[in-house]
Amino acid sequence: MPNIEQLIVQNDFYHVFQTIYGFPGKSILGYEALIRSKSNMNPDLLFQHAMEQNKLFEVDSFSILEAISAYFNSPGSREHGPLFINIFPSTLVSPLFIDLLDTLVKQFEPYRNQIVFEINESIYEGLLWKSASFKDAIRLLRELNFLIALDDVGDGTTSFRNILDISPDFIKIDRFFSADLSTSKKKQKVVALFVEYCNDESNLILEGIEKEEDFETALSLGIKMGQGYLFGKPNRLT
Template identity: 80%
Template sequence: MPKIEQLIIQNDFYHVFQPIYSFPGKRVLGYEALIRSKSNMVPDMLFQHAMEQNKLFEMDSFSILQAISTYFGTQRSSELRVLFINIFPSTLVSPLFIGFLETLAIQYEPYRTQIVFEINESIIEGVLWKSASFRDAIRMMRELNFLIAFDDVGEGTASFRNILDISPDFIKIDRFFSADLCTTEKKQKVVALFVEYCRDESGLILEGIENEEDLAVALSLGIKMGQGYLLGKPNPLT
């Protein structure tokens, strides 16, 4: 099993960026940063190793910082869009997080309102959503003008109560609901429910769009933002 700290020192990691589009007009709203390993370690396995080695905060915070520096250091100011970055609940509740966030806010002060933290819905970490330190971290992110998204909604632990309590800026519906959306009436009803709720609350993004038929039905249901291989695959910045 590779040591996470050693992989960080060896600069084994880089990020690719997948576009998120808004409709109508298929305009790029922003990009989601996705970590990759030069040694071809699958991201899920990478974070699993980090968790087993008690280095998840180090791995997650490194990934966040690298994604932000890569994105805002590469893009011209006229081309900048919103950047979505995944973050684990355990990172939010770490005693080191507030200091990390404050440093990040100083270093990237002009871009705070263009940085969206996607809270990862690890079932293992579901209990952390109820902790005081989790809510303190959310409050600090708000005060520093960072944006918040719930990731994979419908697949993990983000209940409607969490959505109501925190009021995220964006809700990303899990790819389960986009798969065969055009032929599955129950999925259409759930997507329509989210569309109605988010109309005046949060930006709603449907993940995992992979064919034209499902996209057409999503648009007919009122989906205004989407992500998936049909729209654009993850790629390094050019």
């Protein structure tokens, strides 16, 4: 098993960025940061090892700082739009989270309202959503003008209750619903339900769009934002 702390010290990690588009004109709305390993470790495996070694906060906070720094220090960052960066619930409830926010506020003051924290789902951390510390962290993010997204909605612990409690700025529908959307009436009904709900509540993003026919169906259902390999794979910023 790789030593996660050693990999951090060796600077084994970097980020690629996937474009989030606005429809129907495919205008660039922002980017999502995705962590990668120079040693080609699968990101899911990376976080699994980090959890097993009690280093999840270290990896998550390192990833957040590095991604934000790479993004907003790149040429033309003001024209890039918001940056979506994943965060685990356990990071939000950590006593060290306030220190992380303090660092972000000091280093990236002009960009606070362009940083979107995507709350990651984890079957191991589902109970944390109901904790007082989690709710306090959400409240603090709002007070500091950061934005909030719920990630992979429909494929984990996120429930309609969580959506109502948090009132996220963005809801990202899991890629499961975009796959073969054009031929699945059931998936179309679910996507249409989210479109109707989000009209006055949140910005809705459909993830994992890979086929033109699924994209066309998404448009017909009212999807106005999305990302996926149909529009391009994640890459380093140029």
